[in-house]
Amino acid sequence: MTHKVLSGSRNVAIVGPYSSGKTTLLESLLAVTGAISRKGGIPEGNTVGDSTPEARDHKMTVEINAACTQHGGINFTFVDCPGSVELLQETCNALIGVDAAIVVCEPDPSRALTVSPLLQFLDSWEIPHLLWINKIDRSNAAFSDVVEALKSVSSRPLVLHQYPIGMGGKLVGFIDLISEQAYHYHPSAPADPVPLPAELAAAEKAARAEMLETLADFDDHLLEELLEEIDPPQEEIVRDLKLDLGADLVVPVFIGVAASDYGVRPLLDALVRETPEPKVTAQNRGIDSSSSEPLAQVLKTYYSSQGGKLSLVRLWRGQIGDSDVLNGDRVGGIYQLMGQQTIPLNTAEAGSIVAIARLEKALTGDTLGTGPKPAEELPTADALNRVYALAIAPAQRSDEVKLSTALGKLLEEDPGLYWEQHGDTHEVILWGQGEMHLQIALERLSRKYHLPMTTHLPQVPYKETIRRSTADVHGRYKHQTGGHGQFGDVYIDIQPLPRGDGFRFSESVVGGAVPKQYIPGVETGVREALVNGPLGFPVVDIAVTLTNGSYHSVDSSEQAFKQAARLAMQTGMAACEPDLLEPIAAVEISVPNSFTSGVLRLISIRRGQILGYQAKPGWPGWDQVAGHLAVAEMQTLILELRSLTLGVGFFSWQYDHLSPVPDKLRSQILARQAPSEF
Structure with missing residues (x-):
């Protein structure tokens, strides 16, 4: 049986740091809307999301999970994204295809920084997003402190939708700041309206006033109403929230407890009312909606254990049927996903996220069209630096x-x-x-x-060079067999070159002491000798000059002169004081500025050179530290950096230069190195 995607749709990503409760929220959303009859649990390993063996083993989201449901006449596709910072590339690739994102966070001010990289990415792409403070019943901090901490890591103003109601130290409900109606929670059931607690009246008024003032920054009419002390109608507030959220001007904030379904229904209602329609998202991305030509983008690629390929695709424009051809590949089936379950469809319409089978040439991020190549290329998420x-x-x-x-x-x-x-x-x-x-x-x-x-751990690609020159190094190769013999005789000079100059070969032979046809053999022999120097590593920054030699009119050959050159290099290199070099990388480490001093110490204890630091552009409250660091010291750098920075610090690097290894470390490296066959 096949189904057709509803035309009224929303694609919403669920993102957040590891252990914030994203998968539990997805399970609750599906249960509340009737898409599943019974909620699964992560400990039991029976959730719709996180159903792969790797996810079950690690009890965490390890790849994109999509699931569909309906609420308020809208077909929702929820995309549950990995929370681990190590799997951020998956999340970024998927986020560029959604209409909005729910950022799930914990009610702990000290962990507010953990959502900072996600918020920065969402704002850089202007993706509408809201915050959902999960596990609000476990909070040991004042609600105002939690909100202030989250404000400090968001470049967009936060707009509270709800205010918590506590009783006897426990969370019992919330106040809707738009309607000013109070509600009490009930596990796995809708909240009941109750009178607004008198002791919270002042706090509610202050929170609502702050919400309206924030919205008034983007609406002159609302500002006039506030100045004239006119209470704006609820319809106007909702309209402003929808417009401002759709333009990524504000970040609405909701509270709840996913494990008990607390706050999930109000969240769903807000998604229906306030998140932008797919056509608005397409317009915001600059996609031409006047054309009916299908335009889609691959958000994720899956391979089954049997080798079948599925591409999770956002259809931005047009319609795709199950016999269409995309980028030269015939569609092998269109499906809605419910975790690992596939639901076949006849067609996919603009605004939907579906899985398409057997697009063999399509890669994650690719733009798809019905021609051999799409008419336009959509932007993709930047590749993260490998660390x-x-x-x-x-x-x-x-x-x-x-x-x-x-x-x-x-x-x-x-x-x-x-x-x-x-x-x-x-x-x-x-x-x-x-x-x-x-x-x-x-x-x-x-x-x-x-x-x-x-x-x-990978071997460090050490190199070696020489510290001094030597001249007139002699190499003679003479070998006699039953027929013609082999004879080659050379004299070479060996000199060090400035760091980074590589290798130079030249000749200054006079009088034909070494015939021209044999000189290439000499260079080949020298180059082969440099592959593995006296210390056991490739040799760099060296100049070799062929100065003299002799030959035999019958027994000489290019091969014999190559062997003579290798013998000369063996003799000469040992006399040139070989020196061990290590690769040095230029690194840029990005961290919240509260951790900058720790990063400076981290570079120093790893034999690094600090070049300076400055505020990181586009990242409020972050610094960018520049330095030089030995590649040998970078192998576990990311592990210590994340431990130091609540998991949010990151770095980029590129090879910069070679530098002599300190004497004490040099002895240790050479002691581990197998004897050279030089």
Whole structure:
């Protein structure tokens, strides 16, 4: 049986820090609206979301989960996003396709910073969003302190929708600041209207006045009413909230307890009333709605354990049928998602988020159209900087041939990952956002692709150079066999070059002592010798000059001169005082300014050089610290940085230069290094 997506729809993301209760909220939303008959629980492992083995094992959201329901005549698609900062790429990729986002947070002022990266991303994309303070019944802080802490991390003004009612130290209900009606909560049932408690009348009036004053900043008519002490009608307040939320000018704030369904129904009603329609979202993104040509974007890619591919797609414009062709691939089926359950559809209409099967060429972020290429390209979320790596290898050597294909699919599912085969160390290195991120990826490789891995921290790509010059280094290669022999004879000068100059080869041979046809062989021999120097590492920043030599008219060859050059390099390099170099990265560490001093200490104890710090542009209350740091000291930097900053600190880096390794550390590195065959 197939279904058709309702034309009245909203796509709402549920985001928030790890353990804030997002998946529990999704379960409550589905139960309250009748989409499921019984709420599941994370401890029991029976929720609609978080149904993959990795999510069950870690008891956390590890990838995008979509689920559909209806409320108030609107078809809702809720997109539950991972809360771990290590899985932020998944969240960002999905957020660009929604009409609004619910930011779930905890009622703890000390943890308000944990929502800061999410709020910054939402505001940078001007995505309408509201805050839902979950677990409000567990709060040990004054409600005003919680709100003030959240205000400090939001660049948009917060607008309280509700004010909590407590009794005997327990949460019992809320006051709707629009209607000024008080309600008492009931577990798994609608709240009952009750008289407004007299002891909260003053606090309610103050909170409502602040709400209206904030809205009046964007509405001159409302401002005039307030100046004339006219109480605005509820319809006008709701209209202003809808307009201001849709333009990402304000952030409405709601409270509740997802585990008990407290506050979920008022939240749903507000989503119906105040979140922007899909066509408004499309207009805000600059999408031309005058055309009927389908335009869609891939928000997430899934691969089943059997290898089937599903693309979670936002349809911005037009209509897609189950026999259409998108970017050259024929649609293999259109589905609504209910967690891992798929509900087949005949068509998808503009404004819907659906899963489309067998778009083999489509990647997450791709724009889709009915031609070979879409008429326009939609913007995508920026790729996050890779900050943590493991060297990986199949547990069974016979599986090596399958690794690149499996990694390709793994990266399609999770664009936050990156892999490379390092040119110096020859290791396969998997990059991501932290230990948990890579652990989940390795579990998928084992479960889904039957490729268990062995892992270790990547080798540091040390280099070596020389400190002094040496001249007239002699190398002679003479080998006699039953037929023609081999003979090559060279003299070379070896000199250090300034750091970063690489390698230079030249020749100053006179009188044909080494014939021209053999000189390329000399250069090849020198280059091969530099692959593995006396200390066991590639050699850089060195100049070699061929100055003299001799040859045999019969036995000489390019191969013989290559061997002679290698012998000369073996002799000469040992006399040039080899020196060990380590790669140094330029890093920019971004943290809330309350942690800046800790980051400065962190750089110093890791042998880093602090270049300075300044306010981070576009991030109120954040600093950006610049420095140089040895790559060897960066392997676990993100782990300590997140521990220091409530999980929100991050950094970017790029290779900058090579620098001599300190003598004490040099001895330790060389003691671990296998003897060189130089």
